[in-house]
Amino acid sequence: MDTGSSCHKLVHFHLPTTRILSKPCLESQESPKVVRNMPSYDSVKVAVRVRPFSKREKDASSKCVISMKTNCTTICDPKNVGNEKTFKFDLAYWSHSEYLKNTESTLVPDGSYSRYADQKTVFQDLGQGILDNAWQGYNATLLAYGQTGSGKSYSMIGYGTNRGIIPLVCEELFRAIENNQEKNKQYQVTFSMLEIYNEQVTDLLSKTKKSGGLKVREDQHQGFYVDGLKLVPCESYAQIERLIEQGKKIRTTASTSMNASSSRSHMVITIQFKQILLKEDITKQSSINLVDLAGSERQKSSASEGDRLREGTCVNLSLTTLGNVISALAEAAMGKKVLHIPYRDSVLTKLLQSALGGNSRTVMIAAISPADICYEETLSTLRYAERAKKIKNKAIINAGPTERLIKELKAENNKLLSRLAGLGNSGKRQLSGCYENELRIQTMQITWEHQLQEARKEWEQQYAAITQERRMMQLYPYLLNINEDPQLSGVLKHFIQEGASDVGQDPSNVITLRGLGILPQHATFINSESKVFVKPHGKGKVIVNGVPIVLNTKLQHLDRIILGSNSAYLYIGFPAERGPDDLCRFDYDFFQSELAAAEGFSVDTLGPVHNKEGKPDPSVLAVFHDFIKLMPLVAEANQMSEELSKDLKFELKVKNLALTDSRGYDLQKEISVKVINQITNQVWIWSKSKFINRKFLMEELYQRYLDGGDISLDRESDPFWDPVEVIHLGSAHIWLQSLAYCMKLEEQTELLNSEGVEEAILVINITPCSDTERPFGEEDIVIDPLELLGRKIEFQIHILQCLGVRWLKEATNRGIQIGYHFYDVCQCVYTKPVWKNVNPIIDHKLQFVALNVSNVLLSYLQKHALVVDLWGLQGTIHFCVLVWIDMQPNISSYYFIWIVDCSHLIVEFSTCI
Structure with missing residues (x-):
């Protein structure tokens, strides 16, 4: 019998039916008088x-x-x-x-x-x-x-x-x-x-x-x-x-x-x-x-982040x-x-x-x-x-x-057994109750000395294991685990003895490891002539000091090693190599920061770390910490996707890394996760909150997979699935200062994504014009913008074309739309969707009329840019299309926005054949 096992609850109602005070009043040794204890x-x-x-x-x-x-x-x-x-x-x-x-x-x-x-x-x-x-x-x-x-x-x-x-x-x-x-x-x-x-x-x-x-x-x-x-x-x-x-x-x-x-x-x-x-x-x-x-x-609430799946999983x-x-x-x-x-x-x-x-x-x-x-x-x-x-x-x-509870349990068992005779199959619960009571009776009747004797045997085995571990620490190098929870770091030691030590999930390995991305035969550590090498097997992922390795690599004392998706270890070298090392600095965040740096991401990537006063910018540091905290979660999500055959790839992105607003000020940066279907090339962008919620759900599904349970799900319940959506590809800034002088703008400018990489070239003209739509000439240029105060002004935005749209080069079932805001118009204007053409003709026109130019409008033209956003469509035309203004689809249209007094806006539609 395993005397160390028993039925257990967290907080006992130790139930004799009567209770006594801490100093009992006794009539005799044979028959103690019990005084009820008041709550x-x-x-x-x-x-x-x-x-x-x-x-x-x-x-x-x-x-x-x-x-x-x-x-x-x-x-x-x-x-x-x-x-x-x-x-x-x-x-x-x-x-x-x-x-x-x-x-x-x-x-x-x-x-x-x-x-x-x-x-x-x-x-x-x-x-x-x-x-x-x-x-x-x-x-x-x-x-x-x-x-x-x-x-x-x-x-x-x-x-x-x-x-x-x-x-x-x-x-x-x-x-x-x-x-x-x-x-x-x-x-x-x-x-x-x-x-x-x-x-x-x-x-x-x-x-x-x-x-x-x-x-x-x-x-x-x-x-x-x-x-x-x-x-x-x-x-x-x-x-x-x-x-x-x-x-x-x-x-x-x-x-x-x-x-x-x-x-x-x-x-x-x-x-x-x-x-x-x-x-x-x-x-x-x-x-x-x-x-x-x-x-x-x-x-943040999943609902507020647009996640269709529930929040608050079992976790x-x-x-x-x-x-x-x-x-x-x-x-x-x-x-x-x-x-x-x-x-x-x-x-x-x-x-x-x-x-x-x-x-x-x-x-x-x-x-x-x-x-x-x-x-x-x-x-x-x-x-x-x-x-x-x-x-x-x-x-x-x-x-x-002491004896009363045993008697009560035996009496209860007799009652339960008497009921079983007439219950047939419905008596399973009563039978379970009898079994549990019997276990408790047996445990209580085992003498305390016998229980201690069994515990001592186990303690002696543990003490021998401790002694053996300490002895081996003085002989061999070893791997010391590093965990996100400091309480659990430095708890496990895997010794690398002389010769080859295979590592992997298979129990036949010298070092058996379990975890996401750990293969049955993952890698081999070789201890030879006071040197230690590590060599990955096949697709076994091994990272040393932030850099993935594929060949036999020599290890140095205090090298950082990541096996699989996220099993982190600090390599402790031979006793002669060790000194008064500060192991505390090699915490979980150190590993992730090193890995991020090796992949080209550091806090400097996010922009100036210090503000104008020379103090650290909390918003920049917060984004960096979010990035390194999510790195291991993204690695784990990728591994689960692979093992569950979901064909999704997850990538960390910094939203608005290189983007600015209409005044040229940096937009607030935040971490997002790009999700790519490797079969269909469909793309999603998940917020940090949505990804964390989905990751919880993925873990539940993955655990069922490990336990051999049923992992089949309908599409709506699958944490790896989402309907296709519109993707923001990039932005271009058209500075409007020339308009304050009634000068025409003719631009071919880059549409840059969040990371500052070119997504396409935008061809756009913004032309001041008269009531009759006659473009202004040199004679209409003003020397001082203040000359326009109180006057009527008109100009036309004409988006002609996009060139070399990378989004459209990557897949054939994609399209684009362009959207922009002008001045303080609350509604975004979108062009018609264009599909499958890498150099699509847009031919979108929109005319603005200000009846009475004010200082506010002049200031806007002199200090702001027109921010033009490029949006990616995917799937078929029935999905993911942004609403565009088009009163008569068969007639080319352009729209007049009348700015009456720079505070009231009237939108009027006109058509031209």
């Missing part, structure tokens, strides 16, 4: 913690928009400095500044007057309270909430010597047990660790992964629990410390093989703490639940439902009528049912960024926490006779 009604305790600026925020010269005074947190709107919002919570931790690093690399307050709240302070306020509740027999839960990178994991787990709440709680628990040893008292501590991603539960202490994840079940005694979750008995903090490291390794491996970012998953650590009073035959039990929630960043479902549960409970606490609390709508909220409104004393720590560039996300987190603090819980001390 303790407590609000969820909420703490807010603000972290220091991140590297990205420092690069962007971010300003701090957070201030704290006692337990009040104030946030200032960077776009409206006078707009401040203040929130009052139970605790407010200032961890943004006023700190220093001591000799042990621990962050501590800088002087006696420092406001800095270090890890020890947070533990003393929150962690110690959790332990105090556990000793009394209350269930206790700590939730960490906030956007990705806000400091949740730092508060919960910590980094290096800056240990977080979880390790400090575990260490202090065993220290307290050691100091409270009594002859007639036994203490039992079990540990479990799970991850929820995409509504699937993964046991982070089990080396075998169950397809589809572990199931969440419910019964009348336990409430919701995870069936089959491994519970490991522990007798020291060192064991728990090792289990956490083991869980990290499994989480890292799972995030790579499942293509799942840890920032989008929830991690739950549960410590079951039992105090058994042997003399009185009483058991007091507490479940300590420590929950690191997924990143809560706000995304986001748990957080969305958690928000709905918290809102409903907050309204109920305020006396409003709430018909339904949606606990059952997600896996996370099922397991947190007791923590939110149930049998638990619960604390939420809201982690926030101080930076102005994160204002919206921070404000959202503070509002979320404000709702959470209104929730009322009903905590009770979990204690009762």
